[in-house]
Amino acid sequence: MNTKNKRVAIIGAGPSGLAQLRAFEALEKQGIESPEIVCFEKQSDWGGMWNYSWRTGVGKYGEPVHGSMYKYLWSNGPKECLEFSDYSFDEHFKKPISSYPPRPVLFDYIQGRINKSNARDFIRFDTTARWVSFDEESKKFTLILDNLKEDRTYEEEFDYLIVASGHFSTPNMPFFEGIEDFPGGVMHAHDFRGADQFKNQKLLLIGSSYSAEDIGVQCYKHGAKSVTLSYRSNPIGVEWPDGIKEVPLLTHFDGATAHFTDGTSEDFDAVVMCTGYQHKFPFLPDELRLKTKNNLYPDHMYKGIFFNDLPQLMYLGMQDQYYTFNMFDTQAWLARDYVMGRFKLPSKKKRREDIRKWLDRHDAIKDSLDSVDFQTDYIKDLIALSDYPEFNLDKVSEMFKEWLRDKEENILTYRDKTYTSVVTGTQAEEHHTDWMFELDDSKERYLAFEEEVEETVPG
Ligand code: FAD
Ligand code: NA7
Numbered sequence: 001m002n003t004k005n006k007r008v009a010i011i012g013a014g015p016s017g018l019a020q021l022r023a024f025e026a027l028e029k030q031g032i033e034s035p036e037i038v039c040f041e042k043q044s045d046w047g048g049m050w051n052y053s054w055r056t057g058v059g060k061y062g063e064p065v066h067g068s069m070y071k072y073l074w075s076n077g078p079k080e081c082l083e084f085s086d087y088s089f090d091e092h093f094k095k096p097i098s099s100y101p102p103r104p105v106l107f108d109y110i111q112g113r114i115n116k117s118n119a120r121d122f123i124r125f126d127t128t129a130r131w132v133s134f135d136e137e138s139k140k141f142t143l144i145l146d147n148l149k150e151d152r153t154y155e156e157e158f159d160y161l162i163v164a165s166g167h168f169s170t171p172n173m174p175f176f177e178g179i180e181d182f183p184g185g186v187m188h189a190h191d192f193r194g195a196d197q198f199k200n201q202k203l204l205l206i207g208s209s210y211s212a213e214d215i216g217v218q219c220y221k222h223g224a225k226s227v228t229l230s231y232r233s234n235p236i237g238v239e240w241p242d243g244i245k246e247v248p249l250l251t252h253f254d255g256a257t258a259h260f261t262d263g264t265s266e267d268f269d270a271v272v273m274c275t276g277y278q279h280k281f282p283f284l285p286d287e288l289r290l291k292t293k294n295n296l297y298p299d300h301m302y303k304g305i306f307f308n309d310l311p312q313l314m315y316l317g318m319q320d321q322y323y324t325f326n327m328f329d330t331q332a333w334l335a336r337d338y339v340m341g342r343f344k345l346p347s348k349k350k351r352r353e354d355i356r357k358w359l360d361r362h363d364a365i366k367d368s369l370d371s372v373d374f375q376t377d378y379i380k381d382l383i384a385l386s387d388y389p390e391f392n393l394d395k396v397s398e399m400f401k402e403w404l405r406d407k408e409e410n411i412l413t414y415r416d417k418t419y420t421s422v423v424t425g426t427q428a429e430e431h432h433t434d435w436m437f438e439l440d441d442s443k444e445r446y447l448a449f450e451e452e453v454e455e456t457v458p459g
Contacts, residue, residue: 003340006035009143009158011129011283013041014048015110015325016164016317019332021119023388026086027336035339038156040145042066042128046114048166050107056191061148063128066169068277071194072218072441073103076210080419080428081399082325085391087113088423093447098431100415102441110325129283132161134310141312160339163281164316164328167294170280173273174206178253185270189215192272195222202226202267204258206250207274208236215272217411220244221436228268230260238411279318288313294320296374297362302351303382304358305331306338311345314338322375322400326391330379333386343385372400392422412436 010017017039024034042063045051053059053067075082078099083089089097092112097105124145130153131144140157147154171188179186185197189211198219205212208231216227220243227244229236235246248261259265279298281289288310292298298318300308307313314335317328337343345351358378365371376397383390399419406414415435418428431438432450445453 003035004033006159006339007157008035008037008160008162008339009129009141009156010037010039010162010164012048012164012166013039013043013046013123013125014164014166014317015050016166016328016332017041017048017162018046018110018114018119019325019328020162020164020316020335021122022086022114022117022329023332023336025117025119026333027340032340035159037122038158039123040127040129040143041123041125042148044125046120046123046125047107047110049168050103050110052103052107054193056193061126063148064170066166068168068190068192069103070192070215070218071196072222072439073214074415074435074441075100075102075106076214077322078399078403078417078419078428079106079109080421081396081403082323083391083421083423084113084325084329085389085423086329088421088426090421090424090426096426096429097447099417099419099428100431100435102443102446104441104443105446108443129165131283131285132288133285134288134313139312160312160314162314162316162335163284163290165281167279167318168277170278171273172276172278174275176206176250176252178255179271181255182253182271183256184268186273187271188273188275190277195219195224198270199223200225201269203228204250204266204268204271205229205274206232206271207276208232208234208246209274209276211276212236212274213411215274216244221412222439225269228266229274230258236411238408241412290315290318292318295362296320296365296371297358297378299355299359302345302355303331303334303385304378305335306345306351308348308351308355311338311351319375319378322372323379323396326396327375327379330382330386330388333388334382337386368404369401372397372404376400395422 010020049069052069055065059065092109126148128146129143130146133142141161142155142157144155171190173188192215195218201224203219203224205216212229213236216229220227229246230250232249251259251261256267257265258268279292296319302308305314316331376393380393406417420427432453
């Protein structure tokens with residue numbers, strides 16, 4: 001296929017969108033010319049979630065703030081499980097580092113790979129994709145775009161559309177009776193920017209997944225008076241230290257008092273809804289929009305990428321995530337090969353059968369261990385279809401399972417463990433300070449050698 005005159009639009013320059021740019025760059029390095037690529041990013045810089053913003057609500061141009069990350073956020077899984085197989089941590093940092101780096105360090109790593117290329121030239125920053133339509137006759141997408149800086153709206157046509165806009169940005173915000181009269185602060189995890197404001201407060205978190213666990217532990221670490229997690233289906237169920245506990249679901253508030261389904265009640269100073277996010281694509285019409293809950297295999301996408309009704313439309317990173325950066329890579333490589341005519345799609349019916357097979361397996365998942373196996377096999381399936389550099393997925397899967405055990409063993413110390421890279425074989429260093437006593441998440445302190453840092457004492 002002649003791809004020379006084709007145009008590819010990517011929406012989002014987070015890890016998924018950057019993986020797509022990297023995938024095309026890898027081909028260019030082999031001397032194969034790419035089609036014209038334009039990546040639209042509504043923020044002023046790349047990195048998606050990893051590009052921390054102090055802002056909440058709307059950004060400086062009045063767009064909803066994308067970022068949900070916060071200060072003092074450390075990787076919630078071993079870095080060895082997300083390492084790019086074409087750009088190792090060793091290559092980037094030139095020395096072994098620990099297995100659980102803080103956000104600025106992972107942001108630095110993501111940028112390292114792409115900084116060496118001319119990727120920035122393909123990205124139009126401060127540009128929101130406002131609306132997309134597809135013409136059945138010309139088989140082209142029209143994108144309506146807002147140049148936020150210049151306050152200018154324009155449109156362009158593309159042959160392929162790759163949606164990499166993330167799905168942990170639009171809060172799922174439930175209502176509880178009496179919440180309107182709760183005298184303290186109420187926020188969603190999306191607007192949480194760090195534990196500082198909750199020092200000495202009695203904090204109620206709703207939810208029992210990653211956000212509840214991480215925000216709860218961070219607030220405990222940084223001096224909240226108490227942390228209570230309220231679960232709907234299942235508790236996280238680890239042995240919590242004094243000061244953190246789990247209770248069943250909140251039923252209603254009566255002033256500052258929260259009542260729970262087991263009949264207990266307690267007063268709180270503040271509430272954070274750690275109730276997850278909605279897949280939200282306000283720029284896509286009904287018939288092109290992915291409609292799904294947060295799970296490991298959203299329906300309607302062949303290989304978890306190609307929108308089955310219209311495979312010229314691709315989605316990256318829309319799954320719930322054990323694997324992250326390396327999964328986005330394997331998806332991006334395959335999306336690229338489809339655009340390049342190197343990967344041929346079977347018929348719509350055959351694609352549907354493949355999707356069905358995965359959905360049936362998804363329905364049979366019983367626990368987190370099954371979930372890890374499921375996503376591992378999903379990536380194995382993808383990696384076999386492109387030339388993304390192989391890595392030992394069975395070993396990574398084992399690491400994920402060990403990580404789950406580490407967390408169960410001690411939720412406060414699991415980040416002190418170290419793992420071995422499947423890309424380089426390097427054994428991670430122990431961080432110079434135990435995670436519970438490390439209150440500084442800066443890159444400078446993280447990368448400093450032990451003899452250079454003063455011990456930080458909690459409290
Ligand atoms: P995003 O990072 O969300 O990037 C999407 C990009 O699309 C953004 O830059 C956004 O501005 C842009 N965009 C959206 N809409 C438009 C539009 N209409 N027009 C133009 N641009 C648009 N993963 C880990 O591996 N380890 C962790 O420790 C970890 N911690 C996390 C903690 C939190 C609080 C959250 C929310 C997520 C965490 N994740 C973690 C998962 C994280 O989402 C992924 O690592 C990764 O950021 C997903 O990349 P993405 O590119 O798919 O989406
Ligand atoms: P998740 O993993 O989607 O989890 C959402 C949680 O919110 C989960 O425990 C849900 O309980 C709970 N939930 C959702 N709606 C409600 C209502 N109405 N009432 C009570 N509880 C509710 O989102 P997270 O934010 O934790 O994690 C997303 C990403 O952010 C992740 O990748 C991390 O790395 C950071 P359920 O079990 O469904 O009953």
